[in-house]
Amino acid sequence: MEEKILIVDDEEVVCHILDKRLTMEGYFCTTSNNGKEALDRFYKESFSLIISDIKMPEMNGIELLKRVKAIHPKMKMIMVTAYPEIDMAVEAMKLGAYDFLIKPVDLELVVLSVKRALESKRLEEEIEAYHNRLEELVGERTAKLQQAYRTLKKAHLDSVKVLAEAIDAKDPYTRGHSDRVKRMSLRIAEGLGLSEERLEALEYGALLHDIGKIGIKDEILQKQGPLSPEEYRIIQAHPLIGEKIVEGVEFFRDKIPMIRHHHEHYDGNGYPDGLAGEQIPLEARIITVPDAFDAMTSIRPHRKARPLQEVLEELKKFRGTQFDPQILDYFLKEKVYKLL
Numbered sequence: 001m002e003e004k005i006l007i008v009d010d011e012e013v014v015c016h017i018l019d020k021r022l023t024m025e026g027y028f029c030t031t032s033n034n035g036k037e038a039l040d041r042f043y044k045e046s047f048s049l050i051i052s053d054i055k056m057p058e059m060n061g062i063e064l065l066k067r068v069k070a071i072h073p074k075m076k077m078i079m080v081t082a083y084p085e086i087d088m089a090v091e092a093m094k095l096g097a098y099d100f101l102i103k104p105v106d107l108e109l110v111v112l113s114v115k116r117a118l119e120s121k122r123l124e125e126e127i128e129a130y131h132n133r134l135e136e137l138v139g140e141r142t143a144k145l146q147q148a149y150r151t152l153k154k155a156h157l158d159s160v161k162v163l164a165e166a167i168d169a170k171d172p173y174t175r176g177h178s179d180r181v182k183r184m185s186l187r188i189a190e191g192l193g194l195s196e197e198r199l200e201a202l203e204y205g206a207l208l209h210d211i212g213k214i215g216i217k218d219e220i221l222q223k224q225g226p227l228s229p230e231e232y233r234i235i236q237a238h239p240l241i242g243e244k245i246v247e248g249v250e251f252f253r254d255k256i257p258m259i260r261h262h263h264e265h266y267d268g269n270g271y272p273d274g275l276a277g278e279q280i281p282l283e284a285r286i287i288t289v290p291d292a293f294d295a296m297t298s299i300r301p302h303r304k305a306r307p308l309q310e311v312l313e314e315l316k317k318f319r320g321t322q323f324d325p326q327i328l329d330y331f332l333k334e335k336v337y338k339l340l
């Protein structure tokens with residue numbers, strides 16, 4: 001690409017000499033006799049470099065330098081000054097001029113300074129391009145990593161879903177129970193404003209809340225008719241069995257409270273620990289509501305599906321005893337059960 005140089009000097013002859021010499025070097029030069037005119041040209045055209053005298057009428061070189069740098073901080077400017085103006089040259093360097101040359105100018109020095117300035121500009125542009133490319137690369141890698149993470153997370157969730165189906169398969173009448181409880185629990189938790197992180201943990205916790213049933217004999221789980229006190233005791237062990245099943249897996253550690261406490265009652269009469277009120281982890285208090293709702297609406301061997309209105313009335317009877325009143329109210333008011 002051809003390098004364009006703007007030469008600014010109120011002495012026509014200086015402009016001419018510089019123009020001639022730099023054109024010989026293969027640069028394309030434009031000249032201007034004062035700072036104001038030069039600034040106009042700078043606004044309209046694009047230059048690789050400006051060589052400017054300091055002392056000029058209308059707008060001096062320092063003012064031109066300030067204006068140029070305000071718009072284009074990386075613009076290279078070489079200042080030319082007569083010996084008595086050395087202080088101004090120092091000020092120009094402080095303001096970001098690339099170099100300064102003393103009049104009468106040595107043309108070889110001018111050529112050298114121009115070459116150095118343009119080389120420095122080229123290097124800066126190269127570094128900038130490199131940084132941009134680096135940022136682009138980091139962006140691409142980050143996107144790939146995020147995609148890989150999403151794929152991995154989905155694969156993981158899918159395997160947990162398989163596990164949840166295995167839990168539901170223990171009792172053929174509760175097919176899809178874990179998934180329904182998960183969906184309703186998430187809907188409640190979103191409504192209560194739980195963080196993304198807690199919602200994600202709840203998704204797994206709700207899916208696996210009954211995992212302990214895997215350790216209970218089918219004859220008991222699927223028994224038609226009333227259970228003996230001993231059979232009740234065995235069934236009531238499923239939150240603890242569930243905890244035992246997952247406790248060795250780091251990923252499930254924060255889901256344990258949901259598995260262990262999903263049968264606690266708000267008034268303290270639940271199991272296994274008889275926790276009450278806010279002692280019961282919020283996620284477990286949430287899971288309890290859709291868990292009970294879904295158990296009541298599912299068809300059992302000895303019973304037809306109950307009408308929705310009857311189930312809702314039944315839930316209301318246990319507001320504040322079995323269920324956290326706030327969570328139950330939300331469940332009923334927002335008709336969370338309609339998700340199904």
Ligand SMILES: [Fe+2]
Binds near residue numbers: 262
């Ligand atoms: Fe359960």
